[in-house]
Amino acid sequence: MKINRIILCILICLLFVISACATNDSSNGSQESPELSSLPPPEPDGGPFGVDVNINMTTIDNYLNRPDVAYVDVRMLYDPADFEAIGGISRLTQTLPGYRIAPYPLIATLSAMPVDNAYDGDTLFNVIWGEEGILEISANYSEADIILNDIFPKDKIIFLMCGGAGYSSLMRAVLLEKGWDESKIYHTGGNWHYEGDMALDLTVSASDPTIATWRANYALILFDHLTRIAP
Numbered sequence: 001m002k003i004n005r006i007i008l009c010i011l012i013c014l015l016f017v018i019s020a021c022a023t024n025d026s027s028n029g030s031q032e033s034p035e036l037s038s039l040p041p042p043e044p045d046g047g048p049f050g051v052d053v054n055i056n057m058t059t060i061d062n063y064l065n066r067p068d069v070a071y072v073d074v075r076m077l078y079d080p081a082d083f084e085a086i087g088g089i090s091r092l093t094q095t096l097p098g099y100r101i102a103p104y105p106l107i108a109t110l111s112a113m114p115v116d117n118a119y120d121g122d123t124l125f126n127v128i129w130g131e132e133g134i135l136e137i138s139a140n141y142s143e144a145d146i147i148l149n150d151i152f153p154k155d156k157i158i159f160l161m162c163g164g165a166g167y168s169s170l171m172r173a174v175l176l177e178k179g180w181d182e183s184k185i186y187h188t189g190g191n192w193h194y195e196g197d198m199a200l201d202l203t204v205s206a207s208d209p210t211i212a213t214w215r216a217n218y219a220l221i222l223f224d225h226l227t228r229i230a231p
Contacts (some may be wrong), residue, residue, distance in 0.1 A: 074104035165190035
């Protein structure tokens, strides 16, 4: 009889342990990932480029490293445009962590530029610009839409950045014309005016003009390996 009681006690203890473990596993499985803080809706300022009022180069450090955002820097590594003439920088000397570099001039036709020697080479899309924006847009390569969707995924929020804010403004216009959701695109401004502490230095040294391309997350577009659409 005494042995039976001992065995019964052991079985009760085992059942208690198994029940506790199952409850703990169920609790852990039902835990949700911490929710991301909500973003203010896009609110372009009244300037010519429509930089966002809330998320810009003054506040961007507060909005980095979000998994729900695709960060895209639309500058060229070496831009032929003479941006120095207007107080800018033609080389991409710094960017921000998490921003993928996908040059706008390689994606779509530039509108009129206020500087000399602006890029006029191959582009994924041909854009005809009017005074009020885009009049017509067409693909130059069969893979153009695939590339655009890969760089700017529609299921994510898009943060656009460039140097002086002009390229980002053009990129935003192209995305909207191609059907992207206006409520998910933020023009975060020009990195030349960045005021934070998170800059990613892309220069080899202060005296060397070479760009450290290996530090950059660069979207390489090789037109020779794409399929040109006959005019």
